[in-house]
Amino acid sequence: MDSCPQPPEGxxxxxxxxxxxxxxxxxxxxRALKISDPEYSEYARKKNIKGEIQLAVAxxxxxxxxxxxxxxxxxxxxxxxxxxxxxxxxxxxxxxxGKAVAVQIPVSVTFDxx
Numbered sequence: 001m002d003s004c005p006q007p008p009e010g011x012x013x014x015x016x017x018x019x020x021x022x023x024x025x026x027x028x029x030x031r032a033l034k035i036s037d038p039e040y041s042e043y044a045r046k047k048n049i050k051g052e053i054q055l056a057v058a059x060x061x062x063x064x065x066x067x068x069x070x071x072x073x074x075x076x077x078x079x080x081x082x083x084x085x086x087x088x089x090x091x092x093x094x095x096x097x098g099k100a101v102a103v104q105i106p107v108s109v110t111f112d113x114x
Contacts, residue, residue: 009044013075013104014056014069020104021096030063030092038085038109041077048113053082055107061100063091082109084091 004017008024054072093100
């Protein structure tokens with residue numbers, strides 16, 4: 001029998017649910033305290049590449065990012081820059097029943113040239 005929490009219906013788990021709880025089922029996300037913007041790669045700038053990268057982020061119970069996976073890539077340099085930036089983000093701890101827990105969340109990073 002699987003004792004690890006399963007994601008709510010229609011949701012996906014990107015990391016081990018025994019270590020990083022999926023949102024829902026009483027798990028409340030923390031809020032962002034520090035968000036740093038990713039660098040635009042020179043290649044993407046020259047090629048006028050714009051768009052959104054979808055990432056899965058594993059956040060520990062202290063609110064720091066442990067891991068980042070690219071779910072929807074855009075361009076290799078932008079994908080890496082998005083991952084590197086998100087690894088620096090900090091959050092208030094997510095909670096379940098008032099207790100800090102590690103979670104996994106989806107994050108979107110948008111690249112746009114102005």
